[in-house]
Amino acid sequence: MKFTAIAPGTCGELLQGFIDDKDFLINSPIPFFAKASVTINNKESKIEFLEEEKYSKINRIIDKILSHFKIKENIALNFEIDSKIPRGKGLASSTAELTAVILAISKAFNKNLSDNEINNLLISVDKSSDGVFLPGISYINHLKGHVYKKFQHIPSLSFIIVDSGGEISTQKFDRILARNVSLKHENSLRAALKIIKEGFLTKNSKLIAQAATISARINQNVLYKDPFETLVNGTKEYGGLGVNCAHTGTVLGVMFDHKNTDQHSLLERVKTLIHPLPIIGIYPLISGSRIN
Template sequence: MTLSLVENKVGLSKTHGHHGELIQGIFTTNKGLCRGLVTLPFKEAWSVARFEPNSSSEFTINDITKYKALKALELTAHYVSQENQKGYLEINSNIKVGKGIGSSTADVLSTIMAYIDCYNITLSNKEIAQIAVKAEKASDSLMYPGQCILFAQRDGEVLRYFPGQLPFMEVIGVDLPMNTIETLNLTLPEYSESDIISFQILVKLLGKGIEQQDTSLIGIASTKSAEINQKFFPKPIFNELLRLSKIIGAEGIQVAHSGTVIGFIFNPLKPKHSNNISLLNSELKRLSLKPYKFTI
Protein backbone atom coordinates (compact mmCIF):
# COMPACT_ATOMS: atom_id res chain seq x y z
CA MET A 1 0.00 0.00 0.00
CA THR A 2 1.25 3.47 -0.95
CA LEU A 3 -0.30 6.26 1.12
CA SER A 4 -0.48 9.97 0.45
CA LEU A 5 -2.67 12.50 2.25
CA VAL A 6 -2.81 14.79 -0.79
CA GLU A 7 -6.44 15.16 -1.87
CA ASN A 8 -7.80 15.37 -5.40
CA LYS A 9 -10.87 16.86 -3.66
CA VAL A 10 -13.17 14.53 -5.61
CA GLY A 11 -12.51 10.87 -6.30
CA LEU A 12 -14.04 9.15 -9.31
CA SER A 13 -14.09 5.55 -10.50
CA LYS A 14 -16.02 3.29 -12.87
CA THR A 15 -16.27 -0.49 -12.60
CA HIS A 16 -17.82 -2.79 -15.18
CA GLY A 17 -20.10 -5.65 -14.21
CA HIS A 18 -20.12 -9.22 -15.48
CA HIS A 19 -22.53 -11.71 -17.05
CA GLY A 20 -22.34 -14.47 -14.49
CA GLU A 21 -19.64 -17.08 -14.75
CA LEU A 22 -18.00 -19.44 -17.17
CA ILE A 23 -17.42 -21.96 -14.40
CA GLN A 24 -18.13 -22.00 -10.67
CA GLY A 25 -17.63 -24.74 -8.11
CA ILE A 26 -15.03 -26.25 -5.78
CA PHE A 27 -11.44 -26.61 -6.89
CA THR A 28 -8.29 -28.28 -5.60
CA THR A 29 -5.61 -25.82 -4.46
CA ASN A 30 -2.39 -26.04 -2.48
CA LYS A 31 -4.51 -25.12 0.56
CA GLY A 32 -7.05 -27.87 -0.11
CA LEU A 33 -10.52 -27.58 -1.62
CA CYS A 34 -11.74 -24.04 -2.21
CA ARG A 35 -14.84 -22.50 -3.77
CA GLY A 36 -14.05 -20.44 -6.83
CA LEU A 37 -15.34 -18.99 -10.08
CA VAL A 38 -14.30 -17.57 -13.43
CA THR A 39 -16.21 -14.40 -14.29
CA LEU A 40 -17.47 -13.53 -17.79
CA PRO A 41 -16.87 -9.79 -18.47
CA PHE A 42 -19.85 -7.63 -19.41
CA LYS A 43 -18.74 -4.09 -20.22
CA GLU A 44 -22.27 -2.95 -21.01
CA ALA A 45 -22.97 -3.06 -17.26
CA TRP A 46 -21.26 -0.47 -15.06
CA SER A 47 -21.25 1.41 -11.78
CA VAL A 48 -19.73 4.86 -11.26
CA ALA A 49 -18.76 6.19 -7.84
CA ARG A 50 -17.99 9.77 -6.88
CA PHE A 51 -16.53 10.52 -3.44
CA GLU A 52 -16.23 14.05 -2.08
CA PRO A 53 -14.63 14.59 1.35
CA ASN A 54 -16.25 17.00 3.79
CA SER A 55 -16.24 17.96 7.45
CA SER A 56 -19.12 15.65 8.37
CA SER A 57 -18.81 13.26 11.32
CA GLU A 58 -19.98 10.31 9.21
CA PHE A 59 -20.06 8.97 5.67
CA THR A 60 -23.24 9.62 3.70
CA ILE A 61 -24.52 8.17 0.44
CA ASN A 62 -27.07 9.14 -2.20
CA ASP A 63 -28.79 5.73 -2.18
CA ILE A 64 -29.35 4.06 1.20
CA THR A 65 -30.08 0.71 -0.46
CA LYS A 66 -26.40 0.50 -1.45
CA TYR A 67 -25.33 -0.36 2.08
CA LYS A 68 -22.52 -2.64 0.88
CA ALA A 69 -20.88 0.29 -0.89
CA LEU A 70 -21.16 2.37 2.28
CA LYS A 71 -19.60 -0.49 4.25
CA ALA A 72 -16.77 -0.65 1.71
CA LEU A 73 -16.18 3.07 2.18
CA GLU A 74 -15.85 2.64 5.94
CA LEU A 75 -13.57 -0.37 5.57
CA THR A 76 -11.33 1.41 3.08
CA ALA A 77 -10.95 4.45 5.32
CA HIS A 78 -10.05 2.16 8.21
CA TYR A 79 -7.58 0.17 6.11
CA VAL A 80 -5.63 3.29 5.12
CA SER A 81 -5.88 4.72 8.65
CA GLN A 82 -8.06 7.66 7.66
CA GLU A 83 -11.17 6.93 9.77
CA ASN A 84 -11.59 10.65 10.51
CA GLN A 85 -11.74 11.56 6.81
CA LYS A 86 -15.48 11.48 6.10
CA GLY A 87 -17.41 12.52 3.03
CA TYR A 88 -20.29 12.02 0.60
CA LEU A 89 -20.54 9.03 -1.75
CA GLU A 90 -22.63 9.13 -4.90
CA ILE A 91 -23.28 5.90 -6.80
CA ASN A 92 -24.81 5.73 -10.27
CA SER A 93 -25.27 2.35 -11.90
CA ASN A 94 -27.13 0.74 -14.80
CA ILE A 95 -26.84 -2.77 -13.30
CA LYS A 96 -30.08 -4.40 -12.19
CA VAL A 97 -29.97 -5.88 -8.70
CA GLY A 98 -30.42 -9.62 -8.12
CA LYS A 99 -29.61 -10.71 -11.67
CA GLY A 100 -26.16 -12.16 -10.96
CA ILE A 101 -24.33 -9.57 -13.05
CA GLY A 102 -22.23 -7.91 -10.37
CA SER A 103 -24.36 -5.03 -9.09
CA SER A 104 -22.99 -5.04 -5.55
CA THR A 105 -19.40 -5.88 -6.50
CA ALA A 106 -19.33 -3.09 -9.09
CA ASP A 107 -20.69 -0.64 -6.51
CA VAL A 108 -18.21 -1.78 -3.88
CA LEU A 109 -15.18 -1.68 -6.16
CA SER A 110 -16.02 1.67 -7.71
CA THR A 111 -16.44 3.02 -4.17
CA ILE A 112 -13.07 1.72 -2.99
CA MET A 113 -11.36 3.07 -6.10
CA ALA A 114 -13.08 6.47 -5.85
CA TYR A 115 -11.95 6.85 -2.23
CA ILE A 116 -8.32 6.02 -2.92
CA ASP A 117 -8.42 8.19 -6.04
CA CYS A 118 -9.47 11.11 -3.87
CA TYR A 119 -6.43 10.70 -1.61
CA ASN A 120 -3.91 9.53 -4.24
CA ILE A 121 -3.57 6.15 -2.52
CA THR A 122 -2.42 3.05 -4.37
CA LEU A 123 -3.72 -0.36 -3.28
CA SER A 124 -2.93 -3.69 -4.89
CA ASN A 125 -5.66 -5.78 -6.49
CA LYS A 126 -5.26 -8.24 -3.64
CA GLU A 127 -5.78 -5.53 -1.02
CA ILE A 128 -8.86 -4.27 -2.84
CA ALA A 129 -10.20 -7.83 -3.07
CA GLN A 130 -9.81 -8.33 0.68
CA ILE A 131 -11.73 -5.13 1.42
CA ALA A 132 -14.44 -6.08 -1.07
CA VAL A 133 -14.94 -9.52 0.48
CA LYS A 134 -15.26 -7.97 3.95
CA ALA A 135 -17.89 -5.59 2.60
CA GLU A 136 -19.84 -8.18 0.62
CA LYS A 137 -18.99 -11.56 2.21
CA ALA A 138 -18.67 -12.88 -1.37
CA SER A 139 -17.21 -10.88 -4.24
CA ASP A 140 -16.59 -11.34 -7.93
CA SER A 141 -13.17 -10.86 -9.53
CA LEU A 142 -13.89 -7.46 -11.09
CA MET A 143 -10.92 -5.91 -9.29
CA TYR A 144 -8.72 -7.77 -11.80
CA PRO A 145 -9.87 -6.12 -15.06
CA GLY A 146 -8.39 -7.56 -18.22
CA GLN A 147 -7.19 -10.70 -16.45
CA CYS A 148 -8.77 -14.14 -16.68
CA ILE A 149 -8.47 -15.80 -13.28
CA LEU A 150 -9.98 -18.48 -11.09
CA PHE A 151 -11.05 -16.46 -8.05
CA ALA A 152 -12.04 -17.53 -4.55
CA GLN A 153 -15.09 -15.32 -4.12
CA ARG A 154 -15.35 -15.79 -0.34
CA ASP A 155 -11.64 -15.47 0.38
CA GLY A 156 -10.65 -12.72 -2.04
CA GLU A 157 -7.73 -14.71 -3.42
CA VAL A 158 -6.61 -15.70 -6.90
CA LEU A 159 -6.52 -19.48 -7.17
CA ARG A 160 -5.14 -19.56 -10.70
CA TYR A 161 -4.02 -17.15 -13.41
CA PHE A 162 -4.93 -18.41 -16.87
CA PRO A 163 -2.41 -18.08 -19.73
CA GLY A 164 -3.79 -15.10 -21.58
CA GLN A 165 -7.16 -13.56 -22.38
CA LEU A 166 -10.45 -15.05 -23.45
CA PRO A 167 -10.72 -15.41 -27.24
CA PHE A 168 -12.97 -13.18 -29.29
CA MET A 169 -16.51 -14.34 -28.55
CA GLU A 170 -20.02 -13.11 -29.14
CA VAL A 171 -22.64 -13.76 -26.48
CA ILE A 172 -26.41 -13.57 -26.84
CA GLY A 173 -27.85 -13.08 -23.39
CA VAL A 174 -31.33 -13.29 -21.91
CA ASP A 175 -32.79 -12.55 -18.50
CA LEU A 176 -34.94 -15.48 -17.47
CA PRO A 177 -38.40 -15.09 -15.90
CA MET A 178 -37.54 -15.91 -12.29
CA ASN A 179 -37.32 -14.10 -8.99
CA THR A 180 -34.28 -11.93 -8.36
CA ILE A 181 -31.69 -13.52 -6.12
CA GLU A 182 -29.76 -12.35 -3.07
CA THR A 183 -26.58 -14.42 -3.20
CA LEU A 184 -25.94 -14.29 0.55
CA ASN A 185 -29.38 -15.78 1.25
CA LEU A 186 -28.58 -18.92 -0.74
CA THR A 187 -27.42 -22.14 0.84
CA LEU A 188 -24.00 -23.09 -0.49
CA PRO A 189 -24.17 -26.07 -2.87
CA GLU A 190 -23.00 -29.37 -1.42
CA TYR A 191 -21.14 -30.76 -4.41
CA SER A 192 -20.63 -34.49 -4.78
CA GLU A 193 -17.23 -36.11 -5.26
CA SER A 194 -18.18 -36.58 -8.90
CA ASP A 195 -18.96 -32.86 -9.21
CA ILE A 196 -15.62 -31.92 -7.67
CA ILE A 197 -13.77 -34.22 -10.07
CA SER A 198 -15.68 -32.59 -12.92
CA PHE A 199 -14.62 -29.12 -11.79
CA GLN A 200 -10.95 -30.14 -11.90
CA ILE A 201 -11.46 -31.24 -15.50
CA LEU A 202 -13.41 -28.10 -16.39
CA VAL A 203 -10.81 -25.67 -15.08
CA LYS A 204 -8.11 -27.47 -17.10
CA LEU A 205 -10.36 -27.46 -20.17
CA LEU A 206 -11.03 -23.74 -19.74
CA GLY A 207 -7.30 -23.06 -19.37
CA LYS A 208 -6.60 -25.00 -22.55
CA GLY A 209 -9.33 -23.09 -24.38
CA ILE A 210 -7.76 -19.78 -23.34
CA GLU A 211 -4.24 -20.90 -24.19
CA GLN A 212 -5.30 -22.16 -27.63
CA GLN A 213 -7.90 -19.41 -28.16
CA ASP A 214 -10.44 -22.18 -28.75
CA THR A 215 -14.00 -20.99 -28.12
CA SER A 216 -15.41 -24.50 -28.43
CA LEU A 217 -13.44 -25.73 -25.38
CA ILE A 218 -14.62 -22.75 -23.36
CA GLY A 219 -18.20 -23.48 -24.40
CA ILE A 220 -17.92 -27.13 -23.33
CA ALA A 221 -16.55 -26.14 -19.90
CA SER A 222 -19.14 -23.45 -19.26
CA THR A 223 -22.03 -25.67 -20.38
CA LYS A 224 -21.02 -28.48 -18.02
CA SER A 225 -20.69 -26.03 -15.13
CA ALA A 226 -24.16 -24.69 -15.89
CA GLU A 227 -25.56 -28.23 -15.94
CA ILE A 228 -24.04 -28.99 -12.52
CA ASN A 229 -25.44 -25.75 -11.15
CA GLN A 230 -28.90 -26.76 -12.35
CA LYS A 231 -29.03 -29.32 -9.52
CA PHE A 232 -28.76 -26.56 -6.93
CA PHE A 233 -30.15 -23.33 -8.39
CA PRO A 234 -32.30 -24.44 -11.35
CA LYS A 235 -33.10 -22.03 -14.16
CA PRO A 236 -36.53 -22.26 -15.82
CA ILE A 237 -36.63 -23.74 -19.35
CA PHE A 238 -32.92 -24.56 -18.99
CA ASN A 239 -33.18 -27.83 -20.89
CA GLU A 240 -35.03 -26.17 -23.76
CA LEU A 241 -32.39 -23.45 -24.00
CA LEU A 242 -29.62 -26.05 -23.85
CA ARG A 243 -31.25 -27.98 -26.69
CA LEU A 244 -31.64 -24.76 -28.64
CA SER A 245 -27.95 -23.90 -28.21
CA LYS A 246 -26.99 -27.16 -29.89
CA ILE A 247 -29.43 -26.72 -32.76
CA ILE A 248 -28.29 -23.20 -33.68
CA GLY A 249 -24.56 -23.89 -33.53
CA ALA A 250 -23.58 -22.16 -30.30
CA GLU A 251 -20.28 -23.18 -28.71
CA GLY A 252 -22.16 -23.61 -25.44
CA ILE A 253 -24.03 -21.72 -22.76
CA GLN A 254 -23.04 -19.97 -19.57
CA VAL A 255 -25.12 -18.81 -16.61
CA ALA A 256 -25.06 -16.56 -13.63
CA HIS A 257 -24.79 -19.43 -11.17
CA SER A 258 -26.62 -17.46 -8.47
CA GLY A 259 -28.55 -15.17 -10.80
CA THR A 260 -31.15 -15.02 -13.53
CA VAL A 261 -29.19 -14.51 -16.76
CA ILE A 262 -27.96 -17.02 -19.30
CA GLY A 263 -25.71 -16.50 -22.32
CA PHE A 264 -25.24 -18.36 -25.61
CA ILE A 265 -21.55 -18.37 -26.58
CA PHE A 266 -20.60 -18.04 -30.25
CA ASN A 267 -17.46 -17.92 -32.32
CA PRO A 268 -18.37 -15.07 -34.70
CA LEU A 269 -15.75 -16.20 -37.22
CA LYS A 270 -17.54 -19.45 -37.98
CA PRO A 271 -19.56 -19.93 -41.19
CA LYS A 272 -23.30 -19.16 -41.05
CA HIS A 273 -22.81 -17.16 -37.86
CA SER A 274 -25.24 -14.41 -38.86
CA ASN A 275 -27.88 -16.95 -39.83
CA ASN A 276 -27.45 -18.79 -36.54
CA ILE A 277 -27.85 -15.57 -34.56
CA SER A 278 -30.99 -14.66 -36.48
CA LEU A 279 -32.48 -18.09 -35.84
CA LEU A 280 -31.61 -17.90 -32.13
CA ASN A 281 -33.16 -14.45 -31.76
CA SER A 282 -36.36 -15.66 -33.41
CA GLU A 283 -36.59 -18.68 -31.13
CA LEU A 284 -35.92 -16.62 -28.01
CA LYS A 285 -38.61 -14.13 -28.95
CA ARG A 286 -40.98 -17.07 -29.50
CA LEU A 287 -40.26 -17.99 -25.88
CA SER A 288 -41.10 -14.39 -24.85
CA LEU A 289 -37.46 -13.67 -24.02
CA LYS A 290 -35.65 -10.47 -25.03
CA PRO A 291 -32.17 -11.23 -26.38
CA TYR A 292 -29.25 -8.82 -26.24
CA LYS A 293 -25.74 -9.09 -27.66
CA PHE A 294 -22.28 -8.33 -26.33
CA THR A 295 -18.76 -9.29 -27.28
CA ILE A 296 -15.68 -10.40 -25.34
Protein backbone atom coordinates in the same frame (compact mmCIF):
# COMPACT_ATOMS: atom_id res chain seq x y z
CA MET B 1 -13.08 18.13 -6.69
CA LYS B 2 -14.70 15.01 -8.18
CA PHE B 3 -12.96 11.64 -8.65
CA THR B 4 -14.57 8.86 -10.68
CA ALA B 5 -13.91 5.17 -11.27
CA ILE B 6 -15.73 2.32 -13.01
CA ALA B 7 -15.72 -1.45 -12.70
CA PRO B 8 -17.24 -4.14 -14.93
CA GLY B 9 -19.96 -6.60 -14.11
CA THR B 10 -19.99 -10.19 -15.36
CA CYS B 11 -22.21 -12.56 -17.29
CA GLY B 12 -22.41 -15.02 -14.42
CA GLU B 13 -19.33 -17.22 -14.36
CA LEU B 14 -17.60 -19.50 -16.82
CA LEU B 15 -17.04 -22.10 -14.09
CA GLN B 16 -17.90 -22.34 -10.42
CA GLY B 17 -17.71 -25.13 -7.91
CA PHE B 18 -15.99 -26.82 -5.00
CA ILE B 19 -12.94 -29.07 -5.49
CA ASP B 20 -10.29 -30.26 -3.01
CA ASP B 21 -12.08 -28.48 -0.16
CA LYS B 22 -11.83 -25.15 -2.01
CA ASP B 23 -14.55 -22.97 -3.49
CA PHE B 24 -13.60 -21.46 -6.84
CA LEU B 25 -14.89 -19.63 -9.85
CA ILE B 26 -13.60 -18.46 -13.20
CA ASN B 27 -15.14 -15.09 -13.89
CA SER B 28 -16.51 -13.62 -17.10
CA PRO B 29 -16.21 -9.81 -17.12
CA ILE B 30 -18.30 -7.90 -19.64
CA PRO B 31 -18.49 -4.16 -20.53
CA PHE B 32 -21.54 -3.56 -18.34
CA PHE B 33 -20.11 -1.01 -15.94
CA ALA B 34 -20.88 0.50 -12.56
CA LYS B 35 -19.54 4.02 -11.99
CA ALA B 36 -18.81 5.65 -8.65
CA SER B 37 -17.88 9.26 -8.00
CA VAL B 38 -16.61 10.92 -4.84
CA THR B 39 -16.44 14.68 -4.39
CA ILE B 40 -14.23 16.32 -1.79
CA ASN B 41 -15.48 19.66 -0.46
CA ASN B 42 -12.83 21.36 1.63
CA LYS B 43 -15.27 23.98 2.89
CA GLU B 44 -17.35 21.48 4.83
CA SER B 45 -16.70 18.57 7.18
CA LYS B 46 -19.46 16.03 6.72
CA ILE B 47 -19.56 12.73 4.88
CA GLU B 48 -22.77 12.43 2.90
CA PHE B 49 -23.62 8.75 2.83
CA LEU B 50 -25.99 7.27 0.27
CA GLU B 51 -29.57 6.14 0.83
CA GLU B 52 -29.18 3.38 3.41
CA GLU B 53 -32.01 1.13 2.25
CA LYS B 54 -30.60 0.84 -1.27
CA TYR B 55 -26.88 1.36 -0.66
CA SER B 56 -26.16 -0.16 2.77
CA LYS B 57 -23.23 -2.19 1.42
CA ILE B 58 -21.67 0.85 -0.18
CA ASN B 59 -21.98 2.87 3.03
CA ARG B 60 -20.23 0.04 4.87
CA ILE B 61 -17.40 -0.11 2.32
CA ILE B 62 -16.97 3.66 2.60
CA ASP B 63 -16.50 3.31 6.37
CA LYS B 64 -14.09 0.41 5.94
CA ILE B 65 -11.86 1.99 3.30
CA LEU B 66 -11.61 5.31 5.15
CA SER B 67 -10.61 3.33 8.23
CA HIS B 68 -8.18 1.28 6.13
CA PHE B 69 -6.54 4.50 4.91
CA LYS B 70 -6.60 5.87 8.48
CA ILE B 71 -8.41 8.98 7.29
CA LYS B 72 -9.77 10.56 10.47
CA GLU B 73 -9.64 14.28 9.83
CA ASN B 74 -12.84 16.20 9.26
CA ILE B 75 -13.63 16.03 5.57
CA ALA B 76 -16.66 16.50 3.39
CA LEU B 77 -17.32 13.68 0.97
CA ASN B 78 -20.25 13.26 -1.38
CA PHE B 79 -20.85 10.00 -3.23
CA GLU B 80 -22.71 9.14 -6.42
CA ILE B 81 -23.42 5.72 -7.93
CA ASP B 82 -24.37 5.27 -11.58
CA SER B 83 -25.07 1.65 -12.44
CA LYS B 84 -27.60 0.05 -14.76
CA ILE B 85 -26.51 -3.48 -13.80
CA PRO B 86 -29.64 -5.27 -12.50
CA ARG B 87 -29.33 -6.58 -8.96
CA GLY B 88 -30.01 -10.14 -7.86
CA LYS B 89 -29.39 -11.57 -11.33
CA GLY B 90 -25.80 -12.84 -11.04
CA LEU B 91 -24.20 -10.03 -13.03
CA ALA B 92 -21.76 -9.08 -10.23
CA SER B 93 -23.66 -5.85 -9.56
CA SER B 94 -22.46 -5.67 -5.94
CA THR B 95 -18.84 -6.39 -6.76
CA ALA B 96 -18.87 -3.83 -9.58
CA GLU B 97 -20.46 -1.07 -7.47
CA LEU B 98 -18.28 -1.73 -4.41
CA THR B 99 -15.12 -1.98 -6.51
CA ALA B 100 -15.89 1.32 -8.27
CA VAL B 101 -16.35 3.00 -4.87
CA ILE B 102 -13.07 1.58 -3.56
CA LEU B 103 -11.20 2.77 -6.65
CA ALA B 104 -12.81 6.23 -6.60
CA ILE B 105 -11.90 6.80 -2.94
CA SER B 106 -8.38 5.49 -3.57
CA LYS B 107 -8.01 7.96 -6.41
CA ALA B 108 -9.39 10.83 -4.34
CA PHE B 109 -6.81 10.31 -1.61
CA ASN B 110 -3.99 9.25 -3.93
CA LYS B 111 -3.69 5.82 -2.33
CA ASN B 112 -2.65 2.54 -3.92
CA LEU B 113 -4.31 -0.75 -3.03
CA SER B 114 -3.01 -4.24 -3.77
CA ASP B 115 -5.25 -6.92 -5.28
CA ASN B 116 -5.36 -8.64 -1.89
CA GLU B 117 -6.44 -5.45 -0.12
CA ILE B 118 -9.28 -4.89 -2.58
CA ASN B 119 -10.40 -8.53 -2.32
CA ASN B 120 -10.34 -8.40 1.48
CA LEU B 121 -12.37 -5.19 1.55
CA LEU B 122 -14.97 -6.67 -0.80
CA ILE B 123 -15.24 -9.94 1.12
CA SER B 124 -15.54 -8.10 4.43
CA VAL B 125 -18.75 -6.47 3.18
CA ASP B 126 -20.16 -8.72 0.46
CA LYS B 127 -18.84 -12.11 1.67
CA SER B 128 -17.40 -12.77 -1.80
CA SER B 129 -15.49 -11.15 -4.67
CA ASP B 130 -15.85 -11.80 -8.39
CA GLY B 131 -12.39 -10.34 -9.01
CA VAL B 132 -13.57 -8.01 -11.78
CA PHE B 133 -10.70 -5.60 -11.04
CA LEU B 134 -8.07 -8.26 -11.81
CA PRO B 135 -6.61 -8.09 -15.34
CA GLY B 136 -7.55 -10.93 -17.66
CA ILE B 137 -9.97 -13.73 -16.79
CA SER B 138 -9.50 -14.77 -13.18
CA TYR B 139 -9.57 -18.21 -11.59
CA ILE B 140 -10.08 -17.42 -7.91
CA ASN B 141 -11.44 -18.50 -4.57
CA HIS B 142 -14.20 -15.93 -4.42
CA LEU B 143 -14.89 -16.50 -0.71
CA LYS B 144 -11.29 -16.32 0.51
CA GLY B 145 -9.79 -13.94 -2.02
CA HIS B 146 -7.08 -16.30 -3.25
CA VAL B 147 -6.06 -15.86 -6.89
CA TYR B 148 -5.08 -19.17 -8.49
CA LYS B 149 -4.47 -18.03 -12.05
CA LYS B 150 -5.12 -15.18 -14.48
CA PHE B 151 -5.80 -16.06 -18.11
CA GLN B 152 -4.51 -13.16 -20.19
CA HIS B 153 -5.86 -14.11 -23.62
CA ILE B 154 -9.41 -12.89 -24.20
CA PRO B 155 -11.11 -15.02 -26.88
CA SER B 156 -13.69 -13.70 -29.34
CA LEU B 157 -16.55 -14.87 -27.13
CA SER B 158 -19.81 -13.01 -26.53
CA PHE B 159 -22.98 -13.63 -24.54
CA ILE B 160 -26.64 -13.09 -25.31
CA ILE B 161 -27.81 -12.65 -21.72
CA VAL B 162 -31.21 -14.11 -20.89
CA ASP B 163 -32.99 -13.47 -17.60
CA SER B 164 -34.74 -16.66 -16.50
CA GLY B 165 -36.72 -14.72 -13.87
CA GLY B 166 -36.66 -13.74 -10.21
CA GLU B 167 -33.84 -12.52 -8.00
CA ILE B 168 -31.25 -14.32 -5.88
CA SER B 169 -29.43 -12.89 -2.87
CA THR B 170 -25.81 -14.04 -3.03
CA GLN B 171 -25.55 -13.81 0.75
CA LYS B 172 -28.55 -16.14 1.19
CA PHE B 173 -27.34 -18.63 -1.41
CA ASP B 174 -27.27 -22.26 -0.18
CA ARG B 175 -23.52 -22.95 -0.38
CA ILE B 176 -23.85 -26.26 1.45
CA LEU B 177 -26.13 -27.60 -1.28
CA ALA B 178 -23.84 -26.19 -3.99
CA ARG B 179 -20.78 -27.85 -2.44
CA ASN B 180 -22.58 -31.19 -2.15
CA VAL B 181 -23.63 -31.00 -5.80
CA SER B 182 -20.03 -30.22 -6.80
CA LEU B 183 -18.79 -33.25 -4.86
CA LYS B 184 -21.41 -35.46 -6.52
CA HIS B 185 -20.30 -34.24 -9.97
CA GLU B 186 -16.61 -33.94 -9.12
CA ASN B 187 -15.35 -35.85 -12.17
CA SER B 188 -17.34 -33.68 -14.58
CA LEU B 189 -16.25 -30.51 -12.80
CA ARG B 190 -12.60 -31.53 -12.91
CA ALA B 191 -12.97 -32.32 -16.61
CA ALA B 192 -14.52 -28.90 -17.22
CA LEU B 193 -11.66 -27.20 -15.38
CA LYS B 194 -9.13 -29.08 -17.50
CA ILE B 195 -10.99 -28.23 -20.71
CA ILE B 196 -11.25 -24.51 -19.95
CA LYS B 197 -7.55 -24.27 -19.09
CA GLU B 198 -6.78 -25.89 -22.44
CA GLY B 199 -9.22 -23.51 -24.12
CA PHE B 200 -7.45 -20.43 -22.79
CA LEU B 201 -4.02 -21.92 -23.52
CA THR B 202 -4.92 -22.68 -27.14
CA LYS B 203 -7.17 -19.64 -27.61
CA ASN B 204 -10.12 -21.92 -28.39
CA SER B 205 -13.54 -20.36 -27.73
CA LYS B 206 -15.35 -23.64 -28.37
CA LEU B 207 -13.48 -25.39 -25.57
CA ILE B 208 -14.13 -22.52 -23.16
CA ALA B 209 -17.84 -22.60 -24.01
CA GLN B 210 -17.91 -26.39 -23.70
CA ALA B 211 -16.46 -26.20 -20.20
CA ALA B 212 -18.81 -23.39 -19.18
CA THR B 213 -21.81 -25.41 -20.39
CA ILE B 214 -20.73 -28.40 -18.28
CA SER B 215 -20.52 -26.18 -15.21
CA ALA B 216 -23.90 -24.58 -15.92
CA ARG B 217 -25.50 -28.00 -16.41
CA ILE B 218 -24.16 -29.15 -13.04
CA ASN B 219 -25.58 -25.98 -11.49
CA GLN B 220 -29.04 -26.94 -12.70
CA ASN B 221 -29.07 -29.18 -9.60
CA VAL B 222 -28.57 -26.09 -7.42
CA LEU B 223 -30.48 -23.28 -9.15
CA TYR B 224 -32.62 -24.67 -11.96
CA LYS B 225 -33.17 -22.40 -14.95
CA ASP B 226 -35.90 -23.66 -17.22
CA PRO B 227 -34.61 -22.32 -20.59
CA PHE B 228 -31.13 -23.86 -20.21
CA GLU B 229 -31.40 -27.07 -22.28
CA THR B 230 -33.71 -25.40 -24.79
CA LEU B 231 -31.06 -22.76 -25.44
CA VAL B 232 -28.20 -25.27 -25.57
CA ASN B 233 -29.93 -27.47 -28.11
CA GLY B 234 -31.83 -24.79 -29.99
CA THR B 235 -28.95 -22.47 -30.85
CA LYS B 236 -26.31 -24.90 -32.13
CA GLU B 237 -27.30 -24.54 -35.78
CA TYR B 238 -27.18 -20.74 -35.46
CA GLY B 239 -23.66 -20.47 -34.07
CA GLY B 240 -24.36 -21.03 -30.39
CA LEU B 241 -21.33 -22.60 -28.71
CA GLY B 242 -23.05 -23.39 -25.43
CA VAL B 243 -24.71 -21.70 -22.47
CA ASN B 244 -23.12 -20.46 -19.26
CA CYS B 245 -24.96 -19.30 -16.17
CA ALA B 246 -24.90 -17.22 -13.04
CA HIS B 247 -24.28 -19.96 -10.49
CA THR B 248 -25.78 -17.81 -7.73
CA GLY B 249 -28.15 -15.83 -9.93
CA THR B 250 -30.84 -16.05 -12.58
CA VAL B 251 -29.15 -15.27 -15.89
CA LEU B 252 -28.02 -17.53 -18.71
CA GLY B 253 -25.54 -16.54 -21.41
CA VAL B 254 -25.79 -17.96 -24.93
CA MET B 255 -22.15 -18.00 -25.99
CA PHE B 256 -20.96 -17.39 -29.54
CA ASP B 257 -17.85 -16.37 -31.45
CA HIS B 258 -18.64 -12.78 -32.44
CA LYS B 259 -16.05 -12.85 -35.24
CA ASN B 260 -17.58 -15.82 -37.02
CA THR B 261 -21.31 -15.77 -36.21
CA ASP B 262 -24.32 -14.05 -37.69
CA GLN B 263 -25.33 -12.31 -34.47
CA HIS B 264 -28.70 -11.14 -35.79
CA SER B 265 -29.83 -14.65 -36.78
CA LEU B 266 -28.68 -16.08 -33.45
CA LEU B 267 -30.43 -13.32 -31.51
CA GLU B 268 -33.71 -13.86 -33.36
CA ARG B 269 -33.44 -17.58 -32.65
CA VAL B 270 -32.87 -16.93 -28.93
CA LYS B 271 -35.87 -14.58 -28.80
CA THR B 272 -38.04 -17.28 -30.35
CA LEU B 273 -36.82 -19.92 -27.90
CA ILE B 274 -37.28 -17.92 -24.72
CA HIS B 275 -40.36 -15.78 -25.40
CA PRO B 276 -41.64 -14.02 -23.29
CA LEU B 277 -38.50 -13.96 -21.10
CA PRO B 278 -36.37 -10.81 -21.46
CA ILE B 279 -32.92 -10.44 -22.97
CA ILE B 280 -30.73 -8.15 -20.84
CA GLY B 281 -28.21 -7.47 -23.58
CA ILE B 282 -25.37 -8.74 -25.74
CA TYR B 283 -21.87 -8.29 -24.38
CA PRO B 284 -18.39 -9.58 -25.26
CA LEU B 285 -16.06 -11.19 -22.76
CA ILE B 286 -13.43 -8.62 -21.73
CA SER B 287 -10.48 -8.40 -19.42
CA GLY B 288 -11.12 -7.48 -15.83
CA SER B 289 -9.75 -4.04 -15.08
CA ARG B 290 -9.31 -1.09 -12.75
CA ILE B 291 -10.50 2.01 -14.56
CA ASN B 292 -10.16 5.27 -12.69
